[in-house]
Amino acid sequence: MAESENIFLKAKHRTFSGLTEDAEHKWTGPFFFIQAADPQLGLMKAWRDGDCDGGGEEWAEEVELTKQAVEAVNQLRPRPRFMVLCGDLVHAMPGTPFREGQEKDLKAALKGTDPSIPLVFVSGNHDLGNTPTPSTVEQYCREWGDDYFSFWVGGVLCLVLNSQLFFDASACPELREAQEAWLEAQLSRASSSSSTEPKPKHVLIFQHIPLYLKSPDEEDDYFNLRRTVRQNLLDRFKKAGVKAVFSGHYHRNAGGCHGGLDMVVSSAIGCQLGEDTHGVRVVVVTADNVIHRYYSLEQLRARGLDEDLKKLLQA
Secondary structure: OOHHHHOOOOOEEEEEEEHHHHHHHHOOEEEEEEEOOOOOOOOOHHHHHHOOOOOOEEEEEEHHHHHHHHHHOOOOOOOOOOEEEOOOEEEEEEEEOOHHHHHHHHHHOOOOOOOOOOOOEEHHHHHHHHOHHHHHHHHHHHHHHOOOOOOEEEEEOOOOOOOHHHOOOOOOOHHHHHHHHOOOOHHHHHHOOOOOOOOOOOEEEEEOOOOOOOOOOOOOOOOOOOHHHHHHHHHHHHHEEEEEEEOOOOOOOOOEEEOEEEEEOOOOOOOOOOOOOOEEEEEOOOOOOOEEEEEEHHHHHOOOOOOHHHHHHHH
């Protein structure tokens, strides 16, 4: 494997190279990271044409926006500990025209990310297909690393989940069962009071599809998880002390906080389906709180972090 490809394949064996428990289990003070979502190369043209089932034969706009995001993140001081992309990396579904070209061009844009900022990838429905199969999951893992895994940053445990297995695993039930068993073990470990294992300061979850958009009891929708699945996950996450769930998929900012669990839905780097602007979310993690703010790419490049966020990092 060429050295330049390593940044895309750091998630292996259900962990993440460089951000392991051994290296990162101790709390070392406040830090921040960048949460982005849905660069989805090819959707902007497809959306304008009213042909979102097509692969999107043009994606220069999204490439430029991704480069702008990379430029804005690179200039931040202090540096973010990592940048996570919460799914729908490209628009073309597995096995369709334009898929290979979109992935190639997205990687080229992301290679400009400063080497000190690890890139964490989350799988979305366009990355795996609306009904994923063992083959589409394998293809994704070959290009972007594991579809679910854990990593640690400064004493904080982060879980990356394949939300498509919650949405429709009818073509790969054994993969859903495997993730369920792994997730249960991770949540049990996070809530354990064992003196032999480090207790995380916080637990954060990253997935593509939100649990909900505004309220845990809202109706089922294309942009959220079914209520039965949603409630099951909410109960388990709260029991394990999960602080926040970060997602994309909606191409608008949304979310809410219920029972102490923050559901954060971030708009897209790429195509906007509402009134938000192309942007990313800055997430500051302190000993007691997880504070987040969405910035347009223009805001972030022009101003960097707001002064109040900088103060939190100096605490």
